Amino acid sequence: MKKALNTFFAIITIVALSSFTNFGGGHGYHIGDIATDFELENIDGKTVSLSDYKTAKGFIIVFTCNTCPYAVAYEDRVEALNKKYADKGYPVIAIMPNNTDVKPGDNMEAMQARAKAKGFTFPYLMDEGQKIYPQYGATKTPHVYVLERTKKGNQVKYIGAIDDNYKDAKAVNIKYVEDAVDALLAGKEVKEPKTRAIGCSIKV
């Protein structure tokens, strides 16, 4: 009986803890954590996982969407990141985390149309059932995670903004993501591993 009771309390504790970890912002991955892989549907109907990329040195994961003005402001810069870094071993993987019942403008058809119009060369994945973004701890779009592939798994090396000027790509002073990936490619530590920017809250 006592054992059963102990098991019961253990389960309660686990449930309580796990419900806390799912509790909005401030949780999710920290620098150094191993990020989960996923299997999400791309705009071409195929599924994409990090493990599909056999030769990648890491990834630029961008939680983004069609309907957020900040995400839209950064579309061309996300595309430029993929062009610059995919061949160097750091491809961009974009994930759309919003609930499409709340934001129909982010549904699969809309994602396909947007990717086609903008000529995205990176996968644009649907976080079906909204299971992945809470594990990462993304709270908004755009929200970037740079991962480095290590023996332990895909390790989080950078979390935050793309650069320091959402308004004007030409007026950017610090390219946070580029600096992070450049550092990793050079085998150095990321100097500024966490930055913050305004974004649209992820719609649940």
Next chain:
Amino acid sequence: MKYVYIICVLLLVSCNNNGTTKEQDQQVAEVEKELIVDSPLEVYDFDGLQKFLTTTGDKIYVVNFWATWCAPCIKELPYFEQLNKNYKNKNVEVLLVSLDFPSKYESKLKPYIREKGLKSKVVALDDVDSNSWIPKVNQNWTGAIPATLIFNKNKRKFYERSFDYEQLEREVKPFLK
């Protein structure tokens, strides 16, 4: 003939009168319209905004970060308006800090403020270096909006979430004591 003349004069005078009033009305209307359209929007960088984020007085401030393009912000905005109205005499003041893009001030933000007849004070924050100023609003803010700050001279609380009216009231009440 004499009568006809008088009638003509009367007609002229009355026409003239009508003309003037209409013109005046129109002018007044135009001036009013201009006044509303050009109602100045206070725009600050973060250094400028900071004076609104602390107090040494006795008021309780509810500062809401929002934008016209942010659906959950627009949804909760009436509750902040309601709070501003209902708690004005309890020393509570609501400040709505818009994060609309400067290019949308004329086309989106000002028309929104006008059409909704917002009574709370609205200011716009235009500061691209959000990595510097977001942690100054609150260490835990990841940057998603809506976000709300409630403070008086003694304490402050920060919320990266949406509110309905009852939730908002519940958070403000402890500050009244």
